[in-house]
Amino acid sequence: MIDTIVAPPEPSAPTRQRRARKGPVTYLVRLLVVAYLFLLVAWPVSLVVTHTFENGLDALRTLFEDPDIVHAMRLTVVAAVVATVINTVFGVSVSLLLVRTEFPGKRVLSALLDLPLAISPIVVGLALVLVYGGRGGWFGPTLESWGLQIIFSTPGIILATAFVALPLVIREVVPVLGEVGIEQEQAAQSLGANGWQTFWRITLPGIRWAIVYGVVLTLARSLGEFGAVKVVSGNILGETRTATLAVEESYLNFNQEGAYAIAFLLASVSVACIIVVSILRARAAGH
Amino acid sequence: MSTTTTGWPGLSRPAGSVTLTRTSGIGLGLTMTWFSLLVLIPLAAVIVTATEGGWTNFWSAITNEQTSRAIVLTLLAATAVTVVNVFMGTAIAWVLVRDRFWGRSALDVLIDIPFALPTIVAGLVLLSLYGNDSPLGINVANTSWSVYLAFLFVTLPFIVRMVQPVLESLDLDIEEAAASLGASRFTTFRRIILPSLAPAIAAGATLSFARGVGEYGSLVLLSGNLPFESEVASVRILGAIENDNPAAAASVATLLLVVSLLVIVALDVIQRRVARRD
Incomplete structure (x- = not known):
């Protein structure tokens, strides 16, 4: 504060120099952080890649020749896509309600929406089984008498996946929606646009990128869900076994090469997802 | 319309x-x-x-010898890992924001990997460096250390990603002013920077704790789920489900749910306090 009285504010050029001031502590912390991340993340992850390609492309080729593995991967993709679509529609609607309207219980709802991030996936699975299980669940027996089996079947896998990834779209969209404000929407309405037109032409384009981030993150999370799916799916070979369950099964059956190969595929998809998001974010920040 | x-x-x-x-x-x-x-x-x-089944059934399910050991290990490991994360997460965020060196942006991507990797793959990843045929000669598989290691991996991003944006938005002029008034770098950090970071660190720490308490996937292959040694609360719940004992499963699950709810409340309080300060 005294600085500004004694001397006029400096031009912004010295910012870089100030940052460049480095003591031994700087180097020590840098070394510590790099070593920590190398030992905890970089090295272990790179080992999975080398294990997968130990025998060239053989491991990946055998994977695609096994009909059960192909089925598991297809099931994972289907469940992830359906769950992502559901969460996107739900997430955008809830975000609009949270930011644009007032209703009783709003604060409780917005806190509860974060709950899936803090709950054990096994608890998620148990909760769904207790309600939708065919034997003794709250709604399960009734639904099954209508011919709709949820637990130990694909709908259960979709529910579990949707549950664990629930807040991801909302967390991306809510802050952006608040920032965009409502002036443009009001202008559109005063020019005679109805609610639907305002949403499609004004609101949606404004939150487009937030939705894209949310969708990519949801997809990555959904493809990799393991614990909750394990409880609700029953892990039936060729029916309800997903790709992540196949990793466990292969490893426990001493097919380490197969386990590493599926793990590599899953990891590549999820790492690709985060790289896409970080590139998009960096580009958005640059504008 | x-x-x-x-x-x-x-x-x-x-x-x-x-x-x-x-x-x-x-x-x-x-x-x-x-x-x-x-x-x-x-x-x-x-x-x-x-x-x-009433309070007694609930209590006996929780205090079952094997279950209580699993719960204690889970809470202990989650707490210890959260403490490590408070220091390492803040240090990592600091390096990512304030330091400049070749390869820094690669580190930034590394932070997201534990979030993105399927948990079962995370377990496999750790097993390849810290398992039976570890190139380092460190084998934590099937010991209680594996629980700490897995928690460290999966909770890595929480504090970093909370602290990073706050650190980026800090005004360098205030630090300059403190330094020009004779404050040492340590004093500047403790008195000027740390108070601004504290809510972000606290929010990240609660999320990291919650994640640790509920973790399951990364432990399956790594910890071996040995009773009284490396078994965590989630594994006990799964065991009860598989033994067709939903009441016991639900009892332990309720305990974890209470932890989750407390975390959510804590987060809400922290966020509101920050919003008021702004």
């Missing part, structure tokens, strides 16, 4: 908020129905199942 009938929103109310119109009313009804069917009713079922 009916939004136009409300007249001019924003005239009498704070900007950006409108009372419910018919469209948004229907939207609220539909989303709340889905949210209830997916989240609220199933979670209520867990609590109801746990309490159906």
Whole structure:
């Protein structure tokens, strides 16, 4: 504060120099952080890649020749896509309600929406089984008498996946929606646009990128869900076994090469997802 | 459609908020129905199942020797890992924001990997460096150390990603002023920077703790789930489900749910405090 009285504010050029001031502590912390991340993340992850390609492309080729593995991967993709679509529609609607309207219980709802991030996936699975299980669940027996089996079947896998990834779209969209404000929407309405037109032409384009981030993150999370799916799916070979369950099964059956190969595929998809998001974010920040 | 009938929103109310119109009313009804069917009713079922047998059944399920050991290990490991994360997470965020060196942006991507990797793959990843045929000669597989290691891996991003944006938005002029008034770098950090970072660190720490307490996937292959040694609470719940004992499963699950709820409340309080300060 005294600085500004004694001397006029400096031009912004010295910012870089100030940052460049480095003591031994700087180097020590840098070394510590790099070593920590190398030992905890970089090295272990790179080992999975080398294990997968130990025998060239053989491991990946055998994977695609096994009909059960192909089925598991297809099931994972289907469940992830359906769950992502559901969460996107739900997430955008809830975000609009949270930011644009007032209703009783709003604060409780917005806190509860974060709950899936803090709950054990096994608890998620148990909760769904207790309600939708065919034997003794709250709604399960009734639904099954209508011919709709949820637990130990694909709908259960979709529910579990949707549950664990629930807040991801909302967390991306809510802050952006608040920032965009409502002036443009009001202008559109005063020019005679109805609610639907305002949403499609004004609101949606404004939150487009937030939705894209949310969708990519949801997809990555959904493809990799393991614990909750394990409880609700029953892990039936060729029916309800997903790709992540196949990793466990292969490893426990001493097919380490197969386990590493599926793990590599899953990891590549999820790492690709985060790289896409970080590139998009960096580009958005640059504008 | 009916939004136009409300007249001019924003005239009498704070900007950006409108009372419910018919469209948004229907939207609220539909989303709340889905949210209830997916989240609220199933979670209520867990609590109801746990309490159906009365307090004594609940208590004996929790204090079962094997279960209580698993719960203690889980809470202990989650706490220890959260403490490590408070220091390492802040240091990592500091390096990412303030330091400049070749390869720094690669580190930034590394932070997200534990979030992105499927948990079962995370377990496999750790097993390849710290398992039976470890190139380092460190084998933690099937020991309680594996629980600490897995928690460290999966909770890595929480504090870093909370602290990073706050650190980026800090005004360097205040630090300069402190330094020009004779404050040492340590004093500047403790008195100027740390108070601004504290809410972000606290929020990240609660999330990291919650994640640790509920972790399952990364432990499956790594810890071997040995009773009294490397078994965590989630594994006990799964065991009870597989032994067709939903009451015991729900009892332990309720305990974890209470932890989750406390975390959510803590987060809400922290966020509100920060919002008020702004």
